[in-house]
Amino acid sequence: MRFLKIFYLIGLLLIILSCTKTEEKPDLVVDIKVSKNGYEPNVITVERNKVVLFRITAVDEGIEQEPNSKYYGHCFYILPPYDVMVENIKNGETREVKVKMIYPGHHIFTCPYCVDFFPTKGDIYVK
Ligand SMILES: [Cu+2]
DSSP states (O other), X not given: OHXXXXXXXXXXXXXXXXXXXXXXXXXXXXXXXXXXXXXXXXXXXXXXXXXXXXXXXXXXXBTOSSTTSXXXXXXXXXTTTTOEEEEEEOBTOXXXXXXXXXXXXXXXXXXXXXXXXXXXXXXXXXX
């Protein structure tokens, strides 16, 4: 019973430590536009451990035309280990997310809604 408690606490701690979304003050702002032509810019280079405020603006409706459809709009999804998702960014809308860039190396961001049809894919290099 006591062992289970310890495992539970370790698990909880790992979840907290691996959380890359943050409420800390941003060190820099990165503005990104997303459309059927992809992300602009689609290559982003940041320094490790900086807090980045990503501001993502959708400039078209994405794969679906109907604003009430499930896959209307675009996403900004940074793949694991970041695993940060901003969904349903509607045409003309700007959404924000703050991420602490704790994992070095090459990471990919994409729009799972429409990446099979449009070049909505980009690279983040954390130095
Ligand atoms: Cu999309």
